[in-house]
Amino acid sequence: MKTWDWSYTGHVLPDLLRGLLVTLEATALGSVLAFLLGLVWALALRTPTRWVRWPVGAVVEFIRNTPLLVQLFFLFYVLPTAGITFSPLTTGVIGLGLHYSTYTAEVYRAGIDGVPVGQWEAATALSLPRRRTWIAVILPQAIRRVVPALGNYVIAMFKDTPMLAAITVLDMLKQAEEAGAESFRYTEPITVVGLLFVLIAYPTSLLMRALERRLGN
Amino acid sequence: MTTGLYELLFKGLWVTLQLTVFSAVLAALIAFAAGLARLSRFWIVRFVSGVYVEFFRGTSALVLMFWLFFALPLLGWQLAALWAGTLALGLSYGAYGSEVVRGAIRAVPAAQREAALALSFTPWQRMWLVILPQAVPEMVPPFCNLLIELLKGTALASVLGIGELAFGAQLVRLATGQSAQVYGIILVMYFVVAFLITRGMRLLERRAKASVGRVPQRDRTTAKRVPPGAVGPGVGTIGGGAR
Numbered sequence: 001m002k003t004w005d006w007s008y009t010g011h012v013l014p015d016l017l018r019g020l021l022v023t024l025e026a027t028a029l030g031s032v033l034a035f036l037l038g039l040v041w042a043l044a045l046r047t048p049t050r051w052v053r054w055p056v057g058a059v060v061e062f063i064r065n066t067p068l069l070v071q072l073f074f075l076f077y078v079l080p081t082a083g084i085t086f087s088p089l090t091t092g093v094i095g096l097g098l099h100y101s102t103y104t105a106e107v108y109r110a111g112i113d114g115v116p117v118g119q120w121e122a123a124t125a126l127s128l129p130r131r132r133t134w135i136a137v138i139l140p141q142a143i144r145r146v147v148p149a150l151g152n153y154v155i156a157m158f159k160d161t162p163m164l165a166a167i168t169v170l171d172m173l174k175q176a177e178e179a180g181a182e183s184f185r186y187t188e189p190i191t192v193v194g195l196l197f198v199l200i201a202y203p204t205s206l207l208m209r210a211l212e213r214r215l216g217n
Numbered sequence: 218m219t220t221g222l223y224e225l226l227f228k229g230l231w232v233t234l235q236l237t238v239f240s241a242v243l244a245a246l247i248a249f250a251a252g253l254a255r256l257s258r259f260w261i262v263r264f265v266s267g268v269y270v271e272f273f274r275g276t277s278a279l280v281l282m283f284w285l286f287f288a289l290p291l292l293g294w295q296l297a298a299l300w301a302g303t304l305a306l307g308l309s310y311g312a313y314g315s316e317v318v319r320g321a322i323r324a325v326p327a328a329q330r331e332a333a334l335a336l337s338f339t340p341w342q343r344m345w346l347v348i349l350p351q352a353v354p355e356m357v358p359p360f361c362n363l364l365i366e367l368l369k370g371t372a373l374a375s376v377l378g379i380g381e382l383a384f385g386a387q388l389v390r391l392a393t394g395q396s397a398q399v400y401g402i403i404l405v406m407y408f409v410v411a412f413l414i415t416r417g418m419r420l421l422e423r424r425a426k427a428s429v430g431r432v433p434q435r436d437r438t439t440a441k442r443v444p445p446g447a448v449g450p451g452v453g454t455i456g457g458g459a460r
Contacts (some may be wrong), residue, residue, distance in 0.1 A: 003292055065365060065411035066404045067372035070383050074404065077396035159277040166376055173280055186287035194284055198275035205275070 009188045012179040016192055019175035026092055026171065027158045033097025034157065035150065038104025042112065043134075045105065064102040069163050071095050076167040092164035100157050107149045111142035148212035155201050155208070162193075172196065222389045226399075229385025230406055236299070236371045236381055237410075240306035241364055247311025252318025253344075266315070273312035279373045281305045286377050302374035310367045317359040321352040354425035361418035365411045372407075382406060 044056040063071070072095040079086065086094070115138050123133040165174035176189035254266035273281070282305035285296055296304065325348050333343040375384035386403045390396050426432065 062404075062408055065369075066407045067369040067383065069372040069375070070386070070400060070404055070407065073383070073386070074396070074400040077390065078400065081396060159275075160279075162277050162279040163373070165279075173277075173283065177283075180287060185291065186283075187291040190280065190284045190288045194276045194280045197277050197280060198272055201275040202271055 003187070005185065005188060008183070008185060009192060012176070012189045013192065015175045015179055016172055016189060016196070019170060019172035019193075020196060022089065022169065023158070023161045023171045026089060026096060026161050026164055026169070027154065029093040030096030030100065030157055030161075031154045033093060034100035034104050034153065037097060037101035039108055041101060041105035042108035045109065046112070060102045060105055063099060068095065068099045068160055069166060071099060072163060072167050088164070088167050088169045092161075092167060092169050096157055096160065096164075099160075100153055103153050103156075104150060107146045107153070108142065110149075111146035112138060114145055115141050145215060148208045148215065151208040151211065152205070155204050158204075159197060159201060222392060225385045225389055226382065226403060226406070229380060229382040229403075230410075232379065232381040233368075233371050234410070236302060236306070236374055236379070237364075237368050239303045240310065240371070241367055243303060243307030244310040244314050244363075244367065245360075247307060248314025248318050251311065251315035252322065255315065255319050256322060270312045270315050273309050274316075276309075278305060278309040278370055279376070281309060282373055282377060298374075298377040298379045302371070302377055302379050306367060306370050306374075310363055310370070313366075314360065314363055317356050317363065318352075320359075321355040322348060324355060325351045350429055354422065354429060354431065357418055357422040357425055361415060361422075364414055364418065368407065368411055368414065 041056060041060050044052055045060075047053060072092060075091050075095050076088070079091065119137055119141065120133070123137045128137065161171055162173035164171050165177065168174070172193045173190075176186070176193045179189045180186035251266045251270055254262050255270065257263050257266075282302060285305050286298060286301040289296060289301075329347055329351065330343065333347040338347065371381055372383040374381050375387065378384065382403050386399045389399045393399070
């Protein structure tokens with residue numbers, strides 16, 4: 001048996017690239033959800049009432065300390081029994097976004113803590129309303145300095161998207177699996193998928209490192 | 218759920234713990250080897266370990282697991298599922314861990330190395346008696362985070378058909394159809410194990426710091442999580458302990 005079949009590689013490549021599109025789509029949508037939800041958690045964890053802080057903190061800790069794969073199964077099998085049916089991709093995006101929002105919450109928290117106290121005091125001195133203090137003063141400075149950290153989570157999420165294959169999303173890994181099941185040759189498709197991950201994740205991580213240096217933190 | 222089905226879950230939990238321990242040991246060995254190699258005097262050693270680290274941090278652990286299980290046999294090696302899982306987790310988390318080792322060693326003040334040089338310690342003594350004892354306590358909190366990420370990663374092994382917790386849950390779900398209950402239970406199980414790991418590692422940190430005459434900071438949030446392989450906050454800022 002040949003160890004590596006180039007013509008077969010060429011044959012499966014279009015399917016894998018179609019899977020790559022799904023992977024990228026899931027990453028992009030998941031990131032948007034994670035960025036928004038993470039901010040919600042971060043702000044909720046700063047409210048003065050412990051009746052908000054405590055439950056939100058508990059839920060965030062729980063989600064962060066349990067496996068994404070199991071959470072995906074939970075969403076995939078339990079939501080329909082409650083009468084809510086999403087497509088597998090939507091379920092996957094919700095799972096990814098929810099899981100990573102517990103990490104981005106921590107990133108935002110660090111960013112908000114990093115805003116100098118003087119900024120808060122200045123906002124108070126100008127008697128800016130609370131909402132405006134957050135939107136116009138604190139958050140723009142906090143988010144600016146955490147952009148590279150958020151980018152790193154996008155990369156981490158990208159590398160976790162193959163888990164969506166377990167809930168039947170036709171991402172890269174699922175495409176590779178199906179190609180393998182058809183021809184009994186897994187070597188080429190799975191190797192190509194692994195390499196594609198490195199080819200995308202490594203340059204992006206270099207970009208984030210450069211960004212981090214530029215923003216000077 | 219009947220007791221028999223609960224038993225299936227506990228059996229799965231046991232395999233999950235085994236898988237976590239085996240791959241953690243492998244990952245720790247690789248982390249130290251690769252982390253030290255990246256600080257080597259010889260560029261070729263630095264280069265090779267750099268390629269390893271960047272490659273395994275860049276690819277997906279699940280894809281790696283698939284590759285070791287499905288693709289490697291066609292190239293001539295057949296791994297048992299448990300070992301393919303262990304190897305995949307050990308290799309990827311070892312790569313993440315090597316960054317922790319490297320960061321902690323570089324965070325040891327240069328004066329310590331210079332003092333050891335001045336006392337004409339051999340390189341081996343310098344590393345073993347001076348640098349590492351000070352670097353190791355700083356590694357504990359990031360290693361704790363990685364260990365929890367690794368524990369979460371063991372769920373991936375279920376796709377290879379390894380009978381760990383997530384796999385056990387799948388069997389129970391198929392048998393009973395009570396998805397919410399089954400997955401709820403195992404999520405709690407994972408959470409409890411992660412909690413125990415955090416507690417254990419905090420104890421270890423206190424002990425490790427005490428052994429080099431440091432007091433751990435009271436308000437330190439050891440649970441600050443860093444994405445696996447991220448260069449973000451945390452990994453780079455290891456040297457923050459009280460001196």
